[in-house]
Amino acid sequence: MVIPTQFQAYVVHKDDQGFRSGIETCSWEQLPEGDVTINVQYSSVNYKDGLASLPDGDIVRRYPFIPGIDLAGTVVHSAHASFHEGDQVLCTGYGLGVSHEGGFSQYARLNGDWLLHLPQSLTPKEAMGIGTAGFTAALSIHAMLNNGLRPEHGPVLVTGATGGVGSFAISILSRLGYEVIASTGKLEEQKDWLQSLGAHQVISRDELHPPKSGVMSSERWSGVVDPVGGGILPELLKQIRYGGSAALSGLTGGTEFNGTVFPFILRGIKLLGIDSVNCSMMLRKEIWGRLAAEWKPETMLGDGIKEVALTELPEALNLILRGKAVGRSVVVLNPKE
Template identity: 60%
Template sequence: MNSFQAFIIRKDEQGFRSSVETLNIEQLSEGDVIVEVHYSGVNYKDGLANSPEGRIVSSYPFVPGIDMAGSVVESSHPCFQAGDAVLCTGYGLGVSHFGGYSRYVRLSGDWLVSIPKGLNFKEAMGIGTAGFTAGLSVDSLIHNGLSPEQGPVLVTGATGGVGSIAVNILAQLGYDVVASTGKSELHKDWLHQLGASSVVSREDIIASAKGVLAKERWAAIIDPVGGSNLNGLLKSIQYGGSVALSGLTAGGTFEGTVYPFILRGVQLLGIDSVYCPMERRQAVWSKLGAEWKPVKMLEQGITEISLDELPSVLETILLGGAVGRTVVKLD
């Protein structure tokens, strides 16, 4: 722990830059648990952290990486001891607290979740923040009354991390899943393999949603994209249906009307994976290691990289070019 590699971003009089550097344990953020990181994930927020316009990181130098999975090395926390297999997603990790792109992380044990049975370190980060967000989205829709017999469920941004895992989970649970993506022809076969019954372009979805209200098409929608297209999605929800909204890759604002809400009882469900209560966090992770485990996604949709390969991958995810999940191996 006296000398290990980490991906560092810097912003000073020399400008904004990032590279792999050597750290020691004294340079890490404070906490009552030290974890040896085996894998971290690549998420949209990590791409923002690595951009001077991202407005994610407020102090430099900094180690990004909003999730990680590894083994406890030292602990003064009552719930964890050396050797425990743990993961962390959300809280301040990779935003205000040195994150997962480091061989070692020191953090609060209150942020940690024991890796559930059924998942190894790589699978845990193959799911990662994106998969946990997908799990929360599915959980919220089911809690709001969604069942397979109610009709098709649309997943937007279906080739991304949240979308592709949501497709796989819903299909395994018996739902009729329609995958929407801007890369429909390029990745149609892969999305079918994940369980999508059909694949449509985002242009087709929006073109059919003109007027104050559109034809009732979807029992529910999982939307990690956000932006201006959300208005059209809300118009096409069946009576009493819901949209689980978790992202802003297409923008942080949208214009809409009250009509879907007051004439069809549509509900817009906000999905927050950062400060999700621990009891629910543990329950959803338990399902992700068991009946909700996205088996096909983990078999076919994971790309493994090293710290040195991070800059280009982080740039790609900001440009909307991510497909599936990318994990960073720290070993």
């Protein structure tokens, strides 16, 4: 492969001239140190990427900077023993797009210890369709299964259902035979789509919000996949059936948690914290292996992925920040498919 002397990337700046962002022509000197260089084929759009595009998003620590917390592509140079030129790889987490220049670039230079070989049954586009959002959904389900969740135990609630984590959770859980109840603020517009992903029932998030009197509520859910957090979480914990669990992975609903200990000590429930950034490589390999096989979210990959060009990225970031994004957007950088 002929490697160009310059390439395109989405760059954010914050200096004496203020904050600005946009597509720029970059040189290799702008990339950080790393032992593997990748021709990036696809990246994806996440809420954290949207925050990185804001002057006060509290994500980026230094400027100028290339965001993008996911990438998939082909190795063009490697000094790492596990990777060679031509290998297809993917990367999520480890500070990519936060403290280390990320995937919104036609080329990236990374630490090879952060990389996974792309599973043979996934294309780079599918891998980025899944990305951090789908990986986080799968981590949530993995943790709940380890807590004993089984289809016969009853319905599983998924909050923030039209977002990346929520929509992938629906797709995976339905494939595994669970009764999935999807909660969304876009009930009228997206009910049919959520049902096509595998939701048995779609309810308005307003149905979950009214505070219940007392320290406990009626048992409703065998488990909850919650990428939202905020004030509703303590109420959801009151509704989980005996021995069930809630997997918490996000904070789009806020960071406060004003709960009670009663659901934990009266029903033995568990609140499972889900981190997709620093989890072990052993767990990453296990989860991506399942996502490429028996957990492959076919309904979401078939109907929930939208391609955007690098020039369209600013609008995609704006949509996700405004809560208007539905499903997943993958950013096309150097397509090979």
